[in-house]
Structure formats: C-alpha cells, structure tokens
Amino acid sequence: MASIRKRGDTYTITAYMGYDETGKQRKKTTTFRPPDGVTPGKAEKLAKQFAAVWEEKIRGYVALDENRTFAELAEWYYSTVAPSTLKPNVLVNYQKGIYDHIMPVIGREKLKNITPPMLDSLFAELQKSGNMESSFRLKDKSILDGVKREEFAAKAGVSRSIVFNALAGKTMRRENAEKIAAALDMKLDKAFDDVTERRGLSGASTNKLKLNLSAIFTAAVKKEIMRRNPCKLVTPPKVDTAPAAYLDEAQCHKLLDLLSQQDDFQFEVIINLFIASGIRAGELSALYWEDINLDTGMMFIRHTLVHVGGEYVRQEPKTADSTRRIILPEYIIGLLKKHKAKQAERRFKMGGRYKNPDLVFTNKSGGFYLGTNMNGKLKKVIAGTDLPQDLHLHSMRHTHASLLINSDVAARVIADRLGHSTTKTTLDTYSHVFAESEARAMQAIDMALFRQAK
Incomplete structure (x- = not known):
C-alpha cells in the first residue's frame, strides 16, 4: 500500500515498487491537492482514494524509471542493447x-518530460538549422x-586518403582532425581551422534520426523503463530528397567512350x-576474385567494405536481401578477365x-580501393564535358536501374538485382523513372494506334 504524508496543503503519496538490479529500492511519487474548502477529515479520505486509484494505475509498470534522463537511457541502450542488434559500424x-x-x-x-510536441519542435529545428557535423581544414x-x-x-x-585529402586542402570530420593533431602532438585549434557551415538537415537525415531515437524508446518500453514511446505520435519529418540522378543511354555511351580513352584500365572496368x-x-x-565466376558470368555479393575502429574491413551486408547474385553481360566478363591478367602482372612486379x-x-x-577515391577519379574524367558535373558513383547504380526500367524489366527483378x-x-526510389517510362509507353500506343485513326 502506498504511503501518504501531509505536507502543508498537499499530500505526498509514495508507492514502493521493489528493487532494481543494483539493489536500490524503486519508488514512485506523486502529489495530491484536495479541493478548497473541504474539512481535514474529508481531505485525508480523498487523498487515500486518490492513492488507491493511482497505485492501481501504475501496477504492471514495476520497472518504470522515467525519472532517469535521456542521456542515461542512451548510455544504457548503446552499452547493453545495441551491441547485440546492430553491426559495429552501424552502431x-x-x-x-x-x-x-x-x-x-x-x-x-x-x-517523463519528453513529449511528442517537444520532439516535433526538435525535428523541425534540425531541418531548419540543425547540422551539427563539424568540418575542419588543415591550417598549413x-x-x-x-x-x-x-x-x-x-x-x-x-586512412591514407584522409591524409592525402588534408594535404589537398579538403575538409574532414572532427574525429579525424583530432587524431591527426594528436599524432602531430599539437592542439586541434593549432593544426586545423573550424570551417563548419551550419545548415539544416535534409528530411531524409532527420527522419533517420527519428527512427534511431524511436528504437531507443522502444527498447525502454520493452524493458518497462518507459510507459510509452513518445516518437510514435511525432509528425514524420518531410522527406525532401531530390529524385535519384542517372544517365540516359546516350550519356552512358559518352561516359564509357571517355573511359576507354584514358589510361586507367582498372577504372574503366569499375565504371562498366x-x-x-x-x-x-x-x-x-569488398569484391574478392572468388566472388566472381568468370566461366558462368555469375557475381556474388557477399560483403561490403566498412570503416570500423579506424580501419576498413569486409563485412556481411546490413540486411539479408543485400546478399545476392548477379548475372553479368559477356562483355563485362571479358573486361574482368583482361583486368585480372593486368593485375597479375602488376602484382608480380611489386612482389x-x-x-x-x-x-x-x-x-x-x-x-x-575506397569509394571516395573512385568518386574523385570520376570527377576528373567528366570535368569539362557536357555530362552532368554532379555525377557520383551512386549515379551509376541509378543509371543501371533506369536502364532496366526503360527496358520494361519487372520491378521484382530490379529489386532483387539491386538488393x-x-x-x-524500388518503386519509391525510382518513381520518377517509372513515371517517365509509363509516359513513353502511352505515347507509343498513341502514335501506333490513335494518331493514325484521326
């Protein structure tokens, strides 16, 4: 039974809920204020009635600990829950x-004070001016x-590329700047300039934060630390991601022609x-030669390259669907065979x-061979041409998808191929491509049948 103690004009009601994992007694406390004008006896009776109803209400939430701060909850989640559910680099x-x-x-x-309206305001502010990612550039x-x-x-x-980028005057994240400064035995502000540009987060980035925050609250609800997840009632951030950029067939031919004229055959094979x-x-x-069968033309996607603990390692993809097999065109197999022979020669020379x-x-x-370095190489290849200057490696993936869509390949097949x-x-990511393909199909029917009938 809850204890009731009169304090001035109010009653403090405390319910004892057993002990936590450290042996500390759990208790819940609330306050009751009787209506004005009631007698002391009536006030005490009302307090007991309130205590009984309140204690019944919180029964079943024995482990509730909503007086802890969010910082304490996050520390608990990332030290006890996340390591068993997330891959190290994702965590x-x-x-x-x-x-x-x-x-x-x-x-x-x-x-107990974190509410959906509070989180709505937080996410709105993040989209307005919330970029907290710091950028640093080497002073000299x-x-x-x-x-x-x-x-x-x-x-x-x-990574070696971080050092090369620093010497090229490019920016880097705080953690890398701090590591380089420490290796130079210098303070951060003596070795680097803080060139951070404060800007709002994209809707996609904000929504990702919302999902990660919700995962923390969901874990707390399952462990009866919280009664409910406040993220459940939050208004989803508006996702304003631009449509995926891709090349059309003519642009593809132009890019591949450019690659065939430069002297880096490996990079030509990569983009192809x-x-x-x-x-x-x-x-x-992360591809190993054992992942590609040069006889059957089958490529198996079994790993991805991730950065963990300051080094790059091959790791199984984040989801099971990302593990897949892809049949390669005969022309690509020919390029890979030639590349493998050239690579063997170089390996022999280097010993x-x-x-x-x-x-x-x-x-x-x-x-x-890191994606950042490949992107840099791609920028050099297309510089000064009429190809889109904002092309990046992921544009090649979107280009592949668009070519399949415009060839009327089924969405299920495309989804399997992309992982x-x-x-x-697939439909959401490439909705604009599907729409364009559908419009062309309508135009083809119109030209073939109805225009001639007029």
Whole structure:
C-alpha cells in the first residue's frame, strides 16, 4: 500500500515498487491537492482514494524509471542493447547521430518530460538549422613536411586518403582532425581551422534520426523503463530528397567512350561494372576474385567494405536481401578477365609489397580501393564535358536501374538485382523513372494506334 504524508496543503503519496538490479529500492511519487474548502477529515479520505486509484494505475509498470534522463537511457541502450542488434559500424554511426543532434537538446530531460510536441519542435529545428557535423581544414600543409604519409596515417589511426585529402586542402570530420593533431602532438585549434557551415538537415537525415531515437524508446518500453514511446505520435519529418540522378543511354555511351580513352584500365572496368550490375560502392570495394565466376558470368555479393575502429574491413551486408547474385553481360566478363591478367602482372612486379591478391579492385599498393577515391577519379574524367558535373558513383547504380526500367524489366527483378528488400523500395526510389517510362509507353500506343485513326 502506498504511503501518504501531509505536507502543508498537499499530500505526498509514495508507492514502493521493489528493487532494481543494483539493489536500490524503486519508488514512485506523486502529489495530491484536495479541493478548497473541504474539512481535514474529508481531505485525508480523498487523498487515500486518490492513492488507491493511482497505485492501481501504475501496477504492471514495476520497472518504470522515467525519472532517469535521456542521456542515461542512451548510455544504457548503446552499452547493453545495441551491441547485440546492430553491426559495429552501424552502431557507431547511429550513436554519433544521436549524440551530435539529439543529446544537446534533450540529453538532460527526464524521460517523463519528453513529449511528442517537444520532439516535433526538435525535428523541425534540425531541418531548419540543425547540422551539427563539424568540418575542419588543415591550417598549413607544411606541418606535414617530411612525414611518410602511409606511416603517419597508421600512427594517427586514419586512412591514407584522409591524409592525402588534408594535404589537398579538403575538409574532414572532427574525429579525424583530432587524431591527426594528436599524432602531430599539437592542439586541434593549432593544426586545423573550424570551417563548419551550419545548415539544416535534409528530411531524409532527420527522419533517420527519428527512427534511431524511436528504437531507443522502444527498447525502454520493452524493458518497462518507459510507459510509452513518445516518437510514435511525432509528425514524420518531410522527406525532401531530390529524385535519384542517372544517365540516359546516350550519356552512358559518352561516359564509357571517355573511359576507354584514358589510361586507367582498372577504372574503366569499375565504371562498366557499376553500370552493368547496379552494385553499391562498398560492395564493389569488398569484391574478392572468388566472388566472381568468370566461366558462368555469375557475381556474388557477399560483403561490403566498412570503416570500423579506424580501419576498413569486409563485412556481411546490413540486411539479408543485400546478399545476392548477379548475372553479368559477356562483355563485362571479358573486361574482368583482361583486368585480372593486368593485375597479375602488376602484382608480380611489386612482389611482397602487394597487399591483398584476393581483391578484384585495388589501390596502387594492392589495398582497398575506397569509394571516395573512385568518386574523385570520376570527377576528373567528366570535368569539362557536357555530362552532368554532379555525377557520383551512386549515379551509376541509378543509371543501371533506369536502364532496366526503360527496358520494361519487372520491378521484382530490379529489386532483387539491386538488393532491395521489397519492390516498394524500388518503386519509391525510382518513381520518377517509372513515371517517365509509363509516359513513353502511352505515347507509343498513341502514335501506333490513335494518331493514325484521326
């Protein structure tokens, strides 16, 4: 039975709910204020009635601990729940989003005070001016004079490309800037300029944060830490993602012609494979020769390249649907065979300095060929041409999808080839392409039948 204690004009009611995992007694407290003008005896009677109803109401929520802060809840979730449900690299990215964007606003709020309207305001502000991602640029590249870049990258715990980008005047995230500064034995502000541009998050990024936040609250509800998930009643952020960019057939031919005229045959094979298969950049970077059967033309997508603990590793895709097999055109198989022969020659010349003979595509030392470096190479190839200058590797995946759609390939087949879990994902992502294809089909029928009948 709840205890009732009179404090001035009110009654403090406390219900004892057993003990938590540390042996600390759990208790819930509320306050009752009697109506004005009632006698002391009537007030006490009303307080007892209120206490009985209130205690009955909270029965079944023995473990409720809504007095803890959101920061405490997030720490519990990322230390006990997330490691068993998320891949390490996914966990790091999701946690970073929550700590960068959500924690500064509601970290100190008690769970019982977090409401849907509060979260609506939070997400609206994120879309307006919420980019918390800091960007840093090396103050003076001369501070890296005399260092061996690959050795320095290993010492700092960053990829070699991060060091090269720093010397090229490109920006980087705070964590990488801090690692480089520490390796130089310098303070961050002495080695780097903070060049962060504050801008609103996209609807897609905001919605991703909402989903990650909801996962934390859902776990708390399951463990009876919270009574309900406030994200359930939040107005979904407006997703304003632009339609996927892609090349038409004529532009594809132009790009492939440009690639055939440059001297990097491996890169020519890479872009051809992107367009022919719709593979993701991380999946391509993780390909081993054992994943491609050059006799049958079958390519198996079994891994993706991820950044975990300061290094790049091959990891199984995030979802089972991303693991798939793709039949490659005969022309692509021919390119791959020629590439494999050239790679064997280069590997023989380098001897023991060649890092990984199993990789299909590599950097100059035989290590992983990163998507960021491929994107940089693509920009150089198309520079000064009339091809869209905002092309990137993912545009090749969209191009593959658009070619299939315009060839009237079924959505289910396209979804399987791209590694989408449902056709809805395919239809939503490429709705504008399907619409254009449908319009052309209508025009073809109109020209073939009805225009002649007039």
